[in-house]
Amino acid sequence: MSTLESRHLQGSNYVMSNGGGVASSTTHLLDFLEEPIPGVGTYDDFHTIDWVREKCKDRERHRKINSKKKESSWEFSKSVYDAWSGWLVVTLTGLASGALAGLIDIAADWLNDLKEGVCLSAMWFNHEQCCWTSNETTFAERDKCPQWKSWAELILGQAEIKTILSGFIIRGYLGKWTLLIKTITLVLAVASGLSLGKEGPLVHVACCCGNIFSYLFPKYSKNEAKKREVLSAASAAGVSVAFGAPIGGVLFSLEEVSYYFPLKTLWRSFFAALVAAFVLRSINPFGNSRLVLFYVEYHTPWYLFELLPFILLGVFGGLWGAFFIRANIAWCRRRKSTRFGKYPVLEVILVTAITAVVAFPNPYTRQNTSMLIKELFTDCGPLESSQLCQYRSQMNGSKAFNETPNRPSAPGVYAAMWQLCLALIFKVVITIFTFGLKVPSGLFIPSMAIGAIAGRIVGIAMEQLAYYHHDWFIFKEWCEVGADCITPGLYAMVGAAACLGGVTRMTVSLVVIVFELTGGLEYIVPLMAAVMTSKWVGDAFGRAGIYESHIRLNGYPFLDAKEEFTHTTLAREVMRPRRSDPPLAVLTQDDLSVEELQAVISETSYNGFPVIVSKESQRLVGFALRRDITIAIENARRKQEGIVLASRVYFTQHAPTLPADSPRPLKLRSILDMSPFTVTDHTPMEIVVDIFRKLGLRQCLVTHNGRLLGIITKKDILRHMAQMANQDPDTIMFN
């Protein structure tokens, strides 16, 4: 029965420490209220936020408001205002995003007209060239041209937004100046003929709105985690207005952009997307009240056999995506590393000039990309005057025009096919060089155009095949002579979805966006088949989509939720200090002086330090951040009397017993995080990575049998992952 006895002993042991703990906790809470040191709990630029701490801060604030609620009607209305401020800020963001998107559309159209009125000497020159090559510009343009320099310094968009949402601080990236410049340059870029879409910049514009409005509410401006909820909603609103696809926008934000996505955010994003789409619809920039951008209506169902060409289009989309990502990243890397990258304005002018010159002769590249997609998606009806629909009439009279069965192609279609092939090659090449220019640019529209061209070519080929070989086994059953059994427009739609899927590696959100774009609910199976194939083929060449690749190129600390960590390393192999490193910088809880503490801080560059009971036991007490310690010491030396360099610093509840003549000690318990995350040294890294991802940690301490061994930060994990993938770990630059 010795076991029972021993357990009893342990028990009393435990009860003691537990009892002591309860008392200290209450006082700890009091401490917290006692000394709110200004600046503690904020972040430096280019640092990662600590999600857990931010969420705790918010709950603390929430509770404070709730407990005060019943004191007075003023406090009560304050609490109501607080509860609704989340909805208010997403409403404002949605309103502003929708209004700005309408403004951009209208301004781009207006500029388009203006341009044609001014650059008489060269009608096919677009605005930028016009503005840079000739000095005879109107006031409006002269006013805007100096902006070139400033917007050339702006960086891309989507990749940065994704990194910010994962909990990274980039100051000024979402400010009001960025919003202004981005809006103006987006107008210019859309009005130019560059191979770019507007969804990326519109997401950025919406996020700027979200960020600016969140400053109106301390709940959001003072909490980095809460702010990211607003930004997630804003990115949904951005996609929503870019395509008139509110549901697709929410899913895009969920699948592609956001890192931390609680269900509340889902509803708010949904609401922001709804408001933004509604405002855009009310402004009605395109003059038709349809929310659906490329509305299609096909009159024939699809047949099982057609899945084969659809899957082939999926393969094409996957290959294009993989090729595009590699080529674009290689080009961006070259731009970064060579002297060429120092002349971004020159590059923009060059690409614009080449685009204009090469695109002009071909009607399919000359026209607006959205119009091109619309034409390619549209089925050949009796009213369709497009070159693509110049079939030879088989039957005499008007009947042939009404029924539009598959017919032999006329010279017009042959010519269109050639032009489409050339347009395809041109678009593929120019998009690689355009995405990554110092111009606000999105990828959706160019990718969809490439896919739509390829799809339409395949569709027409299938149609002619079915016409000339309608006795083949595969056509015989369902394709009678003269019947309309192949819809080339459907192929264009499937191709567009496949190419978009290949580049972005989205699946569900992509299909929803294509639905909302086209209204083609009946074609869910072809779309899904093509998108799945495209994703599989693309993933075979590399798992990262274009946005992840750009994040990696820029060295941002982004822990991708899609990549699985499959190595057998344990926490102890990744943690610092390594074997050859100097020992871990730790603080003891009650025997350091202010001077010693400052020495530790100045000699190291770590962001935080574990606090332990004593050097002998190495038992962990908590974690203190460098920034907080510095601020707290400065604050104490300025405000508290008697704090000198020799003052003892203590993190415990009660001051240590000191000699009678020693200076007043400094209590720093309020900045101590008493619930740091710990894992044991035996924990597999896959679990550690999971914890970091799901809880959004910045660092985690490693223990062995209750003793502190080391520390793992997000950067350590990213470096380890880069090393495991045989990449240079020093590409991870920020912490």
Add this chain to the structure above:
Amino acid sequence: MSTLESRHLQGSNYVMSNGGGVASSTTHLLDFLEEPIPGVGTYDDFHTIDWVREKCKDRERHRKINSKKKESSWEFSKSVYDAWSGWLVVTLTGLASGALAGLIDIAADWLNDLKEGVCLSAMWFNHEQCCWTSNETTFAERDKCPQWKSWAELILGQAEIKTILSGFIIRGYLGKWTLLIKTITLVLAVASGLSLGKEGPLVHVACCCGNIFSYLFPKYSKNEAKKREVLSAASAAGVSVAFGAPIGGVLFSLEEVSYYFPLKTLWRSFFAALVAAFVLRSINPFGNSRLVLFYVEYHTPWYLFELLPFILLGVFGGLWGAFFIRANIAWCRRRKSTRFGKYPVLEVILVTAITAVVAFPNPYTRQNTSMLIKELFTDCGPLESSQLCQYRSQMNGSKAFNETPNRPSAPGVYAAMWQLCLALIFKVVITIFTFGLKVPSGLFIPSMAIGAIAGRIVGIAMEQLAYYHHDWFIFKEWCEVGADCITPGLYAMVGAAACLGGVTRMTVSLVVIVFELTGGLEYIVPLMAAVMTSKWVGDAFGRAGIYESHIRLNGYPFLDAKEEFTHTTLAREVMRPRRSDPPLAVLTQDDLSVEELQAVISETSYNGFPVIVSKESQRLVGFALRRDITIAIENARRKQEGIVLASRVYFTQHAPTLPADSPRPLKLRSILDMSPFTVTDHTPMEIVVDIFRKLGLRQCLVTHNGRLLGIITKKDILRHMAQMANQDPDTIMFN
């Protein structure tokens, strides 16, 4: 400079323990391969799984296969098979779900016909009554009637599936017998006139398929976490076939059903939903090749002012949802606690009889609910012969019929309005008593019917208002005399979405499902407005949807991801042992005998025991599960010689030094979890709850300054949450 020195000391201390650790880790892995004790790592019935452990097990298995891959072509093909088995199992599940759904539809139709041919004496009797009240049944029915007893014992559906997906073991709930009985009874239930939908049972049927197919692949059958990925995909397939809504199914699985939803699951669910929908479309049970169940096409846009009635419908939906949940739960609780619940068959017969008798006189309750919804959604066109469309013709000739402007109502419409009001009351009452019967039942169709009736009533009222008061300010601007400005069918659609939203509290997935059901992409804003309002109103009366309420009623351990934990409690206040409790049952790492260990196990009922270094230090080494210890001891006593009751048990790497005559010691390191999750006693419970939810933990150990204090299990958290909400904590029954 004493600080630096001390840090150096700590450093060397650390390096020592780290060095020792690496060696032990390698051997630990060897241990693991050495002794795979059969049974270790499995779960008992009605227990919660440990997600982290399951995921680790799977990664271990994956790595083993990958490392063997290059050894031979057989191993290589095995690894390829393994990599594709996930897709294979979801494909099979999708195929089977689609086929079964088609079968159920066809069989229900067939039975419907058969019934009418047989029960000549009482044409309006439905199948169950026919089968129970008369003995003159055909062979087919006599064969099925004895099943009544067995399916009456079956429990509900959705709530259980949700609990299982959150990581709970209910054996036999997803087996082949359940599948068989559920399929047959679903046919009977659909063929009867009960106020129920088939989406719940179809989700269950699909999950049974997923479960059965996962037994073909050891990757899934042996890992409870992986199996839940298949089940998530299966539930998406279930919704997909219930409504022909593949995207809605995926979102439903994401928003409503699933607990653990990695992105890979999203794609697989998407695929399963696609396959299932495709199979159902190929079977084509309804004889039309439309995938869209309630296809609608309205000819007029909606106007801004109409948002007001839409929001009112949202309010109605929210009120109905809150009322239904309360009333249904109260009724189910009464059924559970009183003697009445002991006669489930009698109750089913009674409800069926009342339904049949009361429903018969009213044409809107007599007809099939799906047909009713379709009629209510449909706009009054020239070809519509429904009573709802009997307007008085204003203009003479056929022109009035072609243009269908808003017209004064005829007696037919008045009669229809009264009948609809009665139908609404009847449906509201009967649905409360039907959902929760021991019959497989879903809620979507009845809820939608209630909403559609209310919506149509509001729509017709609005229409007549606009007709008689077209000079009112609000109508003046956009509703000219004789113009068609109000679409009552749209109101029905919005009402249906609002009521469904009120009951289930879904948002995004609901709107997508309604889209896919109706193809009405243009009406996104009215739908969203109504659904959001409905959710807000419903949430004001209680946050839990119908499924969560049933989970709570049954006392399943489900940690809802939607509910926020907002109390200030710290981990130490929730952990066990409490102050008055006996001390925590712990094991020491190297000084227990087999007998003492068995005594600890038999004297307590805990699922696991922390292992510590020694009673004095209380430093935590790891965690051992009760089930694993029992199996390991039994196994050792059977297979290893020299293991007796007095044998020393050790969890350390090397055997402790023992006296020369002591029996052979038993090494149990292989069952020791050396990376148990720990939090400090100061950790706020909100963080602990977050960790449990996001990582899917079963238990977590609590430490203070490196010493073990106590343990928190999922059940402790649920009890604490129930206590905080002033509920009886003893309703949480399982662990």
